[in-house]
Amino acid sequence: MGVTIKDVAKAAKTSVSTVSKVINGHYSISEETAERVRKVMRELNYYPSASAQSFARGATKTVAVLADLRPGTAFQNPHMFEIISGLEETLRGRGYRLLLQSADAADACGAAEDMIQRRSVDGIAVHVSVMTHPLSALFARSRFPHIVLGMPDFESQVCWIDNNNVYSGTVAASFLVSRNYTRVAFIGGKYYDLGSARRLDGLREGMKTHGYPLDDRYVWLGESTREDGYRMTCRLLDQKTLPEAVVCANNYIALGCVAAIQERGLAIPDKIGVLAFDDYPFSQFTEPKLTVVDIDMRDFGKRAARYLTEIIHHPTLQIQTFVTLSKIIERGSTLKK
Amino acid sequence: MGVTIKDVAKAAKTSVSTVSKVINGHYSISEETAERVRKVMRELNYYPSASAQSFARGATKTVAVLADLRPGTAFQNPHMFEIISGLEETLRGRGYRLLLQSADAADACGAAEDMIQRRSVDGIAVHVSVMTHPLSALFARSRFPHIVLGMPDFESQVCWIDNNNVYSGTVAASFLVSRNYTRVAFIGGKYYDLGSARRLDGLREGMKTHGYPLDDRYVWLGESTREDGYRMTCRLLDQKTLPEAVVCANNYIALGCVAAIQERGLAIPDKIGVLAFDDYPFSQFTEPKLTVVDIDMRDFGKRAARYLTEIIHHPTLQIQTFVTLSKIIERGSTLKK
């Protein structure tokens, strides 16, 4: 059951290879033959079998995404799914399908090895959180097309793409200076929260460049929670001279920060400005709403997809790149110009 | 390149069909032959080709999820990804892979038709938001294994699974009564917000059953936003007698509700209790934190996966079902017993 390429060939009074060529848009087919064949395909309601094509071509036109999708991920890490959505969009545009597979750091390597050995996909995108040395070694050894979503925290030869958080930090700095904030504070996650650390690096660098270096007494690190955001801000406000603006490494911290400031009766943005990273829905739950440095994670996914398809076509291509599409969304928590 | 089943057969001094049988755990193979073959497979580092298997078997062991993944979906609709994560988990456990494809209502039918005709997947899960009459007709006509995630808003013969929001409403009612709340209010989305409407139905039914029917003056419908939650609550608080507790159809509305109550200096939960549906991260951003009726969407996805695999095995099986795993998460916004 099901009409095959043979039936089409027969009905179009031509050979299967000709039909195959019109399916694949081979240049050597005359327009009239092509049209005749296409007409027959339509009449017979013919669609090439996907598995037969994969099998014969030796390519699946499918890419896998390996990420840890434990319960609650959708809520705790919406960025991940925004990346995946971006990947899917671009992959689809390029004729690839997206296979989503969950794996934690312990089994990602096994999952990847299975896919590679069974040739069930043409390429693999792995979220950095499940990246390990064995997996890195596997990619190096097999030369299998891959891209890591995020920079691995160890030296390796794998292909990766990451946001440039340092850059985003400088964007924050430039914005603040442009709004006449010069005595700036930062509250963020601890050293192992690389994103936060990099954002601080960039902020520091940017402020220094503009001639307003960060004062270390204005830098506090804690957990990425509302509670710690609150605590850190209290410490900040205990200084003899208040900072003019505080930069929060993420939305959770920012919520605590705003609460602490307002609890002391300090007006935002008149007395003190607040700038946060990321644009989660609740960046608009404060009054005033938060000005944020928004990083386009969907775009990140789309770029990752572009690189991965390039790598699939040129397996020896190695890419390690920072790519950032970020913008300031100016709302009420900072002074307007 | 790549070791094939032939190589294994040769090395194991047996036939390819025997090797195939041990790969697939066919009963007719003696344990010693099987072990010998397995040993050779290990030694040769043999993995069966996924495409060749799909091709020969005529089954892909893959299921597609069709949903609208437009920009921002990860933030606006985390439930969707929680469902997808659940689907993936159970499908993987059953030997199926999950293909994620974005489509809007306009092109979902075309996408599904393509998959069906090309036999590129064994089953399709479609989010109800992209469900249309043509797609419904396609499923009916093709008898292709499918499941709709959510109940279509039109009569049809498709298989679907949905949460029972009416039931969740009664859960809310029972909880409130158990906490001695009898004069209860509800604020939620308008009539076209089916989820909200059903939750209200259930609440109404439940309260009535317990002998404390809802007073219509205590029911307000608006947009599902913080702002409207605030507005509706203000109206509620303008009544001569205050309700003892207000039920909010979702987290956004609840945030506005809490703000309005506290602005009037009314203590939660002492003066008035608040109960919300869903457990978004920001249900814990209020003080006190919100008691919620949490609906386990990951479980929903897992159940959908179970049904879909069943349908794949029994294509004539028709399932239209409500399934709800919900529980009260008691926090500070309602009285403790």
Add this chain to the structure above:
DNA sequence: CTGAAAGCGCTAACAT
């Protein structure tokens, strides 16, 4: 319990 052989539907090298 094992093996021989006929496909599965398409691609691509090669011949014409």
Add this chain to the structure above:
DNA sequence: ATGTTAGCGCTTTCAG
């Protein structure tokens, strides 16, 4: 520009 044909690697009858 078109056709012939040999695979692609596995599953699955069917015979032994």
